[in-house]
Amino acid sequence: MEIFAIVIGAIFVNNVVLSQFLGICPFLGVSNKVDTAMGMGAAVTFVMAISSLVVYLLQYYVLVPLGIEYMQTLVFILVIAALVQMVEIILKKISPSLYQALGIFLPLITTNCAVLGVAILLVQKEFGLVESVVYATSTALGFALALVIFAGMRERLELNDVPKGVRGVPIALITASMLAMAFMGFSGLV
16 A cells, blocks of 8 residues: 555655656656657656666665765766666667657756656655655656646647737746646645
8 A cells, every 4th residue: 555655646746847846847848749748758757767776776785885875966866867878879779759859858867856856855765675666656657747748738729829928938837837736736735
């Protein structure tokens, strides 16, 4: 039951983008098309899932035994950067169109505060290995869900008659704030 609570909490109640407001840059930048949003969501999910496993092992089998926990941020960033490079190379080979569509936002996963924030939260919450991987994967799926929903809303807005003064970024920000309010309802804040 605890694993189920972690999954529901990470995806809906404490959605990393819509409740904690982490990872806003790719959320706004890659959400023009649903296909691109799904690709970014898959890339972030892969990076978060694998990085949670590696980060856990490094934290408890290298950093803590050596007494160098103060190096965790640097080590975590290096792990995330290596995984992002791997994803970038794979995407370039497998799906050049998705690689082009994601553009600069793909390498920016390395500096995405949501990815680093989850890695640090895993240590702070003192999750076990399985809980860490479940939490990170669920958080990434929540990120992907928010990204895909927002992309669908933005695609739909392109087909509608939006007043000239709020076209583009203003309507995107208004839509994002309304989506965030809807997700905050899961936690009982609205």
